Amino acid sequence: xxxxxxxxxxxxxxxxxxxxxxxxxxxxxxxxxxxxxxxxxxxxxxxxxxxxxxxxxxxxxxxxxxxxxxxxxxxxxxxxxxxxxxxxxxxxxxxxxxxxxxxxxxxxxxxxxxxxxxxxxxxxxxxxxxxxxxxxxxxxxxxxxxxxxxxxxxxxxxxxxxxxxxxxxxxxxxxxxxxxxxxxxxxxxxxx
Amino acid sequence: xxxxxxxxxxxxxxxxxxxxxxxxxxxxxxxxxxxxxxxxxxxxxxxxxxxxxxxxxxxxxxxxxxxxxxxxxxxxxxxxxxxxxxxxxxxxxxxxxxxxxxx
Numbered sequence: 001x002x003x004x005x006x007x008x009x010x011x012x013x014x015x016x017x018x019x020x021x022x023x024x025x026x027x028x029x030x031x032x033x034x035x036x037x038x039x040x041x042x043x044x045x046x047x048x049x050x051x052x053x054x055x056x057x058x059x060x061x062x063x064x065x066x067x068x069x070x071x072x073x074x075x076x077x078x079x080x081x082x083x084x085x086x087x088x089x090x091x092x093x094x095x096x097x098x099x100x101x102x103x104x105x106x107x108x109x110x111x112x113x114x115x116x117x118x119x120x121x122x123x124x125x126x127x128x129x130x131x132x133x134x135x136x137x138x139x140x141x142x143x144x145x146x147x148x149x150x151x152x153x154x155x156x157x158x159x160x161x162x163x164x165x166x167x168x169x170x171x172x173x174x175x176x177x178x179x180x181x182x183x184x185x186x187x188x189x190x191x192x
Numbered sequence: 193x194x195x196x197x198x199x200x201x202x203x204x205x206x207x208x209x210x211x212x213x214x215x216x217x218x219x220x221x222x223x224x225x226x227x228x229x230x231x232x233x234x235x236x237x238x239x240x241x242x243x244x245x246x247x248x249x250x251x252x253x254x255x256x257x258x259x260x261x262x263x264x265x266x267x268x269x270x271x272x273x274x275x276x277x278x279x280x281x282x283x284x285x286x287x288x289x290x291x292x293x294x295x
Contacts, residue, residue: 005198009205016209016232020216025224032228035209039235042202045194046246048254051238051261058261059235063268067228070272076222076285091219095211103204143249156254164255171262178266185273 005045012038023078029067036060047144049152194246202243209236221286223278227271234264 011034018031040055147155160168209232216229238257245253278290 001194002198005194005201009201013205013208016212019225019228019232020212020220025222028225028228032231035232036235039209039239042205042239043242046202046242047194048242048246048257051242051254051257054258054261055238058265059231063231063265066268066272067224070276071224073276074224074279074285076224079220079222079225088219091215095208095215098211099204099208102207103200106200106203142251144246147251155251156258159251160255160258167259171259174266175262178269182269182273185270185277 001045005042008038008041008045012042023080025071025076025078026068029064029071032067033060033064036064047147047152050156196247199243199247203240206236206240206243209233209239221288223271223275223285223287223290226287227268227275231264231268234260 015031015034015038019028019035022028022031036055036059040052040060043049043055044052142155213229213232213236216232217226220226220229238260241253241257241260243253245251245257275285279285283289
């Protein structure tokens with residue numbers, strides 16, 4: 001399982017570099033398809049089966065087909081490769097620095113046990129605020145085994161249509177606005 | 193089942209994808225590639241959300257990631273419509289040339 005995670009993460013990282021560094025736009029799009037598919041594999045390994053399907057259908061399917069259509073329609077020219085001057089090295093150093101910082105922070109600032117995990121900063125707050133015995137490991141009410149027993153799609157849909165119903169409806173309104181905007185933008189101009 | 197020891201690596205991958213996407217937005221001049229880099233950044237956020245949800249025994253991360261995917265799809269539709277309109281006007285596809293709003 002860990003080997004699978006490592007392979008998916010390595011492929012996602014390499015193909016994300018391909019998105020930025022490819023000179024041809026179509027190669028960028030194909031690299032992005034690989035990245036999105038590998039992110040979908042990570043979703044599956046992170047026990048998000050519903051999002052795995054959504055990621056493949058909407059992102060790797062619909063959105064990337066739209067991208068490839070537009071690339072075929074517009075046929076943009078290949079870009080010149082950006083020169084390797086000091087700005088490129090500053091950018092590379094920034095990418096490496098942010099990645100290493102987040103990795104170190106996630107490795108050191110968070111402690112784990114079998115019940116869950118918590119940020120270290122919460123440790124003191126737990127002992128001072130609560131007089132009685134308290135479990136410093138904050139856990140939510142959806143442990144993986146219970147979710148898998150009930151079904152991932154069922155639990156996600158159950159929360160989506162009860163607790164998060166209002167954001168869900170607002171999202172549908174957003175999609176409607178996007179449809180109207182796209183139709184308005186791509187219509188032929190009316191001659192006066 | 194994925195082990196909790198992998199959580200820092202997944203967060204590191206999320207940060208890597210986000211910074212690569214941000215660098216792409218800054219250095220590329222083709223608006224189509226800029227949009228792809230924005231998709232990359234949104235996906236990095238999704239990876240972090242789902243990973244936190246998984247290791248906190250929560251489902252909220254997945255629901256929020258679902259919302260992010262919907263917003264990204266809507267954004268791509270409107271953005272590609274704008275790009276096709278720019279192309280239809282006979283302009284070159286270069287984000288440095290399309291700067292009327294900043295003048």
